[in-house]
Amino acid sequence: MQIIEVGVIGAGQMGNGIAQVIAQAGYKVKLCDLNAAALETALFTINKNLDFLVNKEKISQDQKDETLTRIECHQDLSALANSDLVIEAIIENEKIKSDLLKQLDGICKDTCILASNTSSISISKLASATHRPERVIGLHFMNPVPQMKLVEVIPALQTQPDIFNLCFALMEKLEKTPVRVEDIPGFAANRILIPMINEAIFCLYEGVASANEIDTISQLGMSHKMGPLALADLIGLDTCLSIMEVLYDGFKDSKYRPCPLLVKMVNAGQLGRKSGQGFYSYLDKKVQA
Numbered sequence: 001m002q003i004i005e006v007g008v009i010g011a012g013q014m015g016n017g018i019a020q021v022i023a024q025a026g027y028k029v030k031l032c033d034l035n036a037a038a039l040e041t042a043l044f045t046i047n048k049n050l051d052f053l054v055n056k057e058k059i060s061q062d063q064k065d066e067t068l069t070r071i072e073c074h075q076d077l078s079a080l081a082n083s084d085l086v087i088e089a090i091i092e093n094e095k096i097k098s099d100l101l102k103q104l105d106g107i108c109k110d111t112c113i114l115a116s117n118t119s120s121i122s123i124s125k126l127a128s129a130t131h132r133p134e135r136v137i138g139l140h141f142m143n144p145v146p147q148m149k150l151v152e153v154i155p156a157l158q159t160q161p162d163i164f165n166l167c168f169a170l171m172e173k174l175e176k177t178p179v180r181v182e183d184i185p186g187f188a189a190n191r192i193l194i195p196m197i198n199e200a201i202f203c204l205y206e207g208v209a210s211a212n213e214i215d216t217i218s219q220l221g222m223s224h225k226m227g228p229l230a231l232a233d234l235i236g237l238d239t240c241l242s243i244m245e246v247l248y249d250g251f252k253d254s255k256y257r258p259c260p261l262l263v264k265m266v267n268a269g270q271l272g273r274k275s276g277q278g279f280y281s282y283l284d285k286k287v288q289a
């Protein structure tokens with residue numbers, strides 16, 4: 001089986017990065033989102049990211065132009081009828097993702113592989129929502145996609161080995177470093193990262209230190225590039241909370257209880273960079289603690 005056309009659903013921060021790296025590797029990409037404004041913002045971001053690469057002389061102007069011609073935007077999923085692989089990167093919610101996969105099962109050709117960029121939700125469960133569970137897989141890209149090398153490749157219990165091998169090889173063609181991870185709540189990356197972020201939020205909640213101080217401690221004391229609270233703002237607090245809930249439900253272990261402050265901020269719509277306010281303010285492009 002050959003992959004020629006790739007559908008990407010969800011043109012948010014992950015979807016636009018996934019569309020960019022796939023188009024840069026020479027594949028035709030159909031980027032879908034319900035929201036026309038999200039598609040417009042995605043194209044603007046991809047254009048800006050490619051300009052950055054041209055300015056750094058990592059790619060030529062021609063390569064940038066060719067990459068952009070390979071990306072088509074759609075609001076209607078029926079545009080994916082002929083895709084060989086569809087990667088969904090919509091909201092981190094099991095019911096909404098399962099419903100989307102069911103819908104795709106009816107739209108996409110029988111040979112199409114359905115992949116999820118979920119951060120934590122069971123791939124085996126998502127696969128069960130379709131009539132092609134052997135062709136469903138997890139492809140967990142990291143944020144920001146164009147810069148981050150790692151992709152966790154997660155087979156469902158039902159995934160056929162040749163589908164796994166094809167997707168693993170495709171990630172190498174995107175110049176990523178794929179790592180096989182089993183289908184266990186949170187997989188590996190987020191099982192390690194998100195409880196650490198949650199603990200940092202507990203430190204803030206309990207008044208151990210301020211947001212700036214907690215991030216400084218991680219950066220200067222642990223050599224982390226970004227502090228955990230700045231990283232939570234980048235990931236999105238809604239996504240962090242969803243992952244903690246998957247870990248808590250999946251392991252039934254109280255060590256994964258989400259910090260009440262995280263829950264409160266999500267309830268208030270303070271989701272981090274994407275809403276303009278999280279642990280820091282991004283309004284007027286000024287970052288304050």
Ligand SMILES: NC(=O)c1ccc[n+]([C@@H]2O[C@H](COP(=O)([O-])OP(=O)(O)OC[C@H]3O[C@@H](n4cnc5c(N)ncnc54)[C@H](O)[C@@H]3O)[C@@H](O)[C@H]2O)c1
Pocket residue numbers: 009010011012013014015032033034035038088089090091092093100117118119120140141142143234235236239274
């Ligand atoms: N944010 C991160 O750091 C990160 C990292 C790795 C994986 N992920 C995962 O990637 C996925 C997307 O996260 P994000 O941060 O890009 O979210 P986001 O909120 O930035 O974007 C989600 C996009 O999906 C669109 N959408 C929602 N429902 C849709 C539907 N039914 N059909 C079409 N479009 C729909 C929304 O309009 C929005 O544009 C989640 O599963 C998340 O867990 C996120």
